[in-house]
Amino acid sequence: MGKQNRMFIRVAILGVLLAALVFAVYSSLASDSVLKAGDAAPNFQLEQLGGGSITLNDLRGKGVVLNFWGSWCKPCEAEMPELEKQYQKHKDDGVVFIGVNIGQTPVTVETFVKQVGVTFPILLDREREITKLYKIGPIPTTYFIDKDGKITDILVVQLTEEMIEEKLAKIMP
Amino acid sequence: MADQRKCECGHTNPVGTVLCEFCGKPVEENGDRAFPSMRYEGMARRSQTHNKTLVDHVWNFFSSVKIAIILIVITLIAAAVGTIFPQQRYIPVPVSGESGVAAFYKDTYGMLGEIYYLLGFHKLYSSWWFVTLLVMIGMSLVICSLDRIVPLYKALSKPRVNPHLSFLKGQRLRGECEPGSDFAADETLAQAAAILKKKGYRIYREGSTLLGEKARFSRWGPYVNHIGLILFLLGVLLRGLPGMYLDEFIWVREGQTVAVPETPYYLKNVEYKTEYYREDEFPEQLDLENRLIPKNFQTDAVLYVNENADLPGAEPKLREVKSGSITVNNPFVYEDLYLYQASNQEMQLAALNFTLIDKQAGNKELGRVKLDLYEPEQEQVVAEGITVRVISYFPDFYMDESGQPATRTSQPNNPMFAVEVRSAQDGAAEKMIYVSGRIIPESEGGRYTLQIEMPDFTDITGLMVRKDKMLPLIYFGSFVVMVGLVMGFYWQHRRIWLHLEQGRLYLAGHTNKNWFGLKREAEFLVEQLALPMSLVLDSKSKNSAAENKTKEEEKPT
Incomplete structure (x- = not known):
């Protein structure tokens, strides 16, 4: 076997092994992947409190504020009036506010919604499927999605009106 | 430094060669030192x-x-x-x-x-x-x-087959003798060939040299072993591809249907039960002190495929694909999906039961009220014209800092209900609260009350959800590892040379392990041929200087 030939074989073998290395490292990093700003918002359909259902992709052309909450979460409760105020202010500006309740019964959700005085649509994620799909860790978590279905911001924090106002500016069509 | 070295036999060897590729003579650099290690046959x-x-x-x-x-x-x-x-x-x-x-x-x-x-x-x-x-x-x-x-x-x-004399003399097992003038070389070598053949050796003959070789394949053992390890690693690595591997856990209440994570399937827990051994099933009297020994943990389940799985969260369209029971060590298998019985929570509160009492009609029982802790009905008709409506439900009730009712989690650990009893006849509505095993009326002297009955309990089964498409490859890799180990451990690559040069007969032997076994075979040969030869087997320590030097490089695995 010529030296040239041997060199070629070594390069080929090292190439294959290197590809395996890259793949392994990549898949180990990808396994704990999260959604981030710039990603497409995964589509879903959920039942709405009070009847009917909403499909995310049907809202293309409008900005979407997607707020994940649970009635056991105090910061969620605290930010609800802020969201409501912004909803009232901007509901005719082509943005949709949606609350996604995580896994609770309609009775509990309804009580809570009345307690905090929210009027924007609330979706019921009974099986927590969408919570998983959106990789929700601590709540409240709020996704800001633009008119093309692209995530512009993810906030894992108790929102204030100023914060909502600022992020909203980016998704208004 | 030149890439090649010429041996005196005329063969050119690559740099790093220890024993000439052709004749087996130690290459010059080794000079007068001990005979080099036979590792990798002295090849570069x-x-x-x-x-x-x-x-x-x-x-x-x-x-x-x-x-x-x-x-x-x-x-x-x-x-x-x-x-x-x-x-x-x-x-x-x-x-x-x-x-x-x-x-x-x-x-x-x-x-x-x-x-x-x-x-x-x-x-x-x-x-x-x-x-x-x-x-x-x-x-x-x-x-x-x-x-x-x-x-x-x-x-x-x-x-x-015809190595240099120094190669033969350098082997750990060796012997030589002067067979005498009446010695028939050809005859002896033919006889030796027959004896070795009977012992399972392959015979090579060249001039006045004979080589018997046995179980060469044992030398490939470590490499077969490595191929197995590589297959094994590959299998583990490919688990990272989407859809190849799944390791999840689900809790399912009796009667509940839940989505199996990361699959298009739904699973219904039809019934969960734990069975215990009866006293008379034990072969001898045991002092159990009223303790029970479980015999069986079983979930009867139905698996559905969601034909509407493309859109997450959408109303599932379920089609049954398989039903059966899951017991410990007997998983529920559907295609690549394995469900194992792994845990349980028995006798968990599922629903609260009450009887609605009309105090003004002499504590008359009006009807049953059921408050499901997971799916409470908004409104239920208890008797003619009388309904009970759930106003609010806090599954894990506590009073927060501002004195508001709140829930700590979404699990029904401490359920609190506020209900309203409505009567169509007089249009009256009366509110009451259930919390911590008590009924608290909105006002004293109300007409209705709820009498607490035995609640409903449910069993929750814990199932391990597994999918591993790489398992066959991993098992195959392990099998190949085993084959390699067996090849390398249970057979030895043995070689025996007989060589006649200038009236002297030389014997040399080499094996990769079990030198004692090789020596016995060589002794048997000498005995059968009736040669006046005594065999020498060097102890390992003699070559230890040379071997230590290469110790690190020697490890076969």
Whole structure:
């Protein structure tokens, strides 16, 4: 076997092994992947409190504020009036506010919604499927999605009106 | 430095050769020192030839067994360190999100915990550097093997039938004698061939030299073993591809249908039961002190496929695909999906039961009220014209700082209901609250009350959800490893030379292990041929100087 030939074989073998290395490292990093700003918002359909259902992709052309909450979460409760105020202010500006309740019964959700005085649509994620799909860790978590279905911001924090106002500016069509 | 060396037999050997490829004479550099090690038949390892380009450097790095051992040791140490604090999935308290995980290690274990987390020890098996180490071990396995197997194959495929005298004299097992003038060389060698053949040797003959060789395949054992290990590693690696591997856990209440994570399937728990041994089933009297010994943990389940799975969250359209029972060690299997009985929570509160009483009609029982803790009905008709409506429900009730009712979690650990009884006849509405086993009316002297009845209990089954498409490859790899080990351990590559030169008869023997066995076979041969020859078997220590030098390079695995 010529030296040239041997060199070629070594390069080929090292190439294959290197590809395996890259793949392994990549898949180990990808396994704990999260959604981030710039990603497409995964589509879903959920039942709405009070009847009917909403499909995310049907809202293309409008900005979407997607707020994940649970009635056991105090910061969620605290930010609800802020969201409501912004909803009232901007509901005719082509943005949709949606609350996604995580896994609770309609009775509990309804009580809570009345307690905090929210009027924007609330979706019921009974099986927590969408919570998983959106990789929700601590709540409240709020996704800001633009008119093309692209995530512009993810906030894992108790929102204030100023914060909502600022992020909203980016998704208004 | 020249790339080639010429032996006195006329053969040119590559640099790094210890024993001439053709005649087996030690190459000059070894000079007067002890006979060199027979490892790899004295062939040059491929990586020793040149070391010029980057590719050569990388190749040589991985072809070193020393490096392989260092990599393995680092991996072992890392794996050991990974057990000092719990891995992320075994954190004993609920944490949410990356920040929660980070805070847990920092708060619980201080600075060391913080470092532990930052270096990725909390998720060791999927941390990028641990995976890199594993793949580097794999690379070293492939390159080490290739670097050695090629020259070894070349050497063994053309056995040295007529080696240099110094080769024969250098073997650990050897003997020589002066057979005398009436010695019939041809006859003796033919006789020896017959004896060796009977012992299972393959015979090579060239002039006045005879070589018997047996079980050469045993030399390939370590390499077969390595192929198995590589297949095994490959299987583990490919688990990272989407859809190849799943390891999840689901809790399912009796009667509940839940989505099986990351699959289009739904599972219904039809019934869960634990069965216990009866006293008379034991072969002898046991003093159980009223304790029970479980006999069977069983979930009867139905698996559905959701034909509407493309749109997450959408109303599932379920079609039954299989039903059956799951018991310990007998998983529910559907295609690649395995469901194992793994845990249970029995006698969990499922629904509260009450009887509605009309106090004004002499405590008349009006009807039953059921408040489901998971799916409470908004409104139920209890009797003619009388309805009970749930106003609010707090599954895990407590009073928050501002004195408002709230729920701690979404689990029904401490259910609190506020209900309203409405009567159509007089249009009256009366509110009451159930909390902690008591009914609190809105006002004293109301007409209705709820009498607490036996609640409904349910059993919750815990199932392990597994999918592993790489398992056949991993098992096959393990099998190949086993074959390699058996090849290498249970057979020995034995060679015996008989050589007549200038009226003297030389015997030499080589094996890769079990020298005692080889010696016995050689002794048997000498005895059968009635030769005046005594055999010498050097102890290992004689060659130890030479062997120690190459010790690191010797490890076959």
